[in-house]
Amino acid sequence: MHVAIPLYPRFTALDVVGPYTALAFAPGWKVTFVAGQPGPVTDDQGSLTLMATASYEEVPRPDVIVVPGGPGTVAAMNDTALTGWLAAAHEHTTWTASVCSGSFVLAAAGLLAGRRATSHWGWVEHLQGLGTEPVSERVVFDGKIVTAAGVSAGIDMGLELLARESGEGTAQAVQLAIEYDPRPPYDMKTLDGRRDEAMKLISID
Amino acid sequence: MHVAIPLYPRFTALDVVGPYTALAFAPGWKVTFVAGQPGPVTDDQGSLTLMATASYEEVPRPDVIVVPGGPGTVAAMNDTALTGWLAAAHEHTTWTASVCSGSFVLAAAGLLAGRRATSHWGWVEHLQGLGTEPVSERVVFDGKIVTAAGVSAGIDMGLELLARESGEGTAQAVQLAIEYDPRPPYDMKTLDGRRDEAMKLISID
Secondary structure: OEEEEEOOOOOOHHHHHHHHHHHHOOOOOEEEEEEOOOEEEEOOOOOOEEEEOEEHHHOOOOOEEEEOOOOOHHHHHOOHHHHHHHHHHHOOOOEEEEEOOHHHHHHHOOOOOOOEEOOOOOOHHHHHHHOOEEOOOOEEEEOOEEEEOOOOHHHHHHHHHHHHHHOHHHHHHHHHHOOOOOOOOOOHHHOHHHHHHHHHHOOOO | OEEEEEOOOOEOHHHHHHHHHHHHOOOOOEEEEEEOOOEEEEEOOOOOEEEEOEEHHHOOOOOEEEEOOOOOHHHHHOOHHHHHHHHHHHOOOOEEEEEOOHHHHHHHOOOOOOOEEOOOOOOHHHHHHHOOEEOOOOEEEEOOEEEEOOOOHHHHHHHHHHHHHHOHHHHHHHHHHOOOOOOOOOOHHHOHHHHHHHHHHOOOO
16 A cells, blocks of 8 residues: 655644554555655654655555644645645545644545544534534544544554554554553543643644 | 754654654753764655754753664664764763663663663563663653653653653643544554564564
8 A cells, every 4th residue: 555645844743653653564555755846844843854755746646645734734725736636636545534633634625525524622623614524533434534633643543544454463463563552641531721731832823 | 951862774753753742842842853964864664754953963962862763773773973972962961761672772872781671572671681671661760761662652751751851731731732642443462462473563683
């Protein structure tokens, strides 16, 4: 399976590297980072730069697309080179996916009309204004559209995609290889009082 | 706090980006990717390239070091520019940390003698041969040395480091911002039968 992950300025790095790791570790899967032009693309913190190795035109028919989120989402929604590629490539994908606010980029490309989809907890309700049914779940499948909740949810999504496409044995081997036995220090249900502070760390402009 | 993350050929990307995300999202924290020379460094899959923006010499006194693991570990253990920098910089760090097989690089720099430390489940026992007490825990603190288990454990380590250094409120806000409420598809305790298959996906040479 050939996966294309588009990079745009101010993407969130873990949105990219979570699903990348789950998928690229699997035998027979290959990931290409794409952008308007091949070259360096810098993340939301201004400190991590990933290389795009191909232009959108060079990867017209990937089997899987994973669109990351990040503070650069609004600019990405207005980037017609990106949304045009998404709309055209989606016609031929097996799976079209997003992490975090990446679902808003899928919506901007016209791919979420009438669909159930998710996003980061801070913005998921805004999907409604785009004609999409917001769903507060970790990973949402609707046909071949797959959306994940905020940032770290891309790891869970990657493993679920792998299970569906390559079988549970492969997904289990990858989960074990990346020792994905997470121990978050806090129970998320206890953190509601930190919501304002959290949103300051991940605002979209 | 200034964090330096050394990159070496065939590092595992999530070992880097997990702790990077936990720490770089926090107010007042800054991360620099370092290498022998600034420039691109490619990961274990051959498909993800991160930019190192400074040489080791340019970052002699970071507050925190996080050494990733990956199939390139053995070569990294023999890279005296890296191990020399680690040994010298460690004298002044607040925390010196590793993810996955990165603990073997700390050992090669002479930093784990007589210490308790962890690594990926597939190699943790081999730490004993390096004069270190292997501990099968997710994150191990021994003085200012912090080691994390395989690949994805760096996220947990990053949040724990943040809690100790910047307070629990900050760690909670970051956990919420990155929506770290993981739902691994499989219970790790049920996956022992996949161990051989998993190790083929993450061998070190």
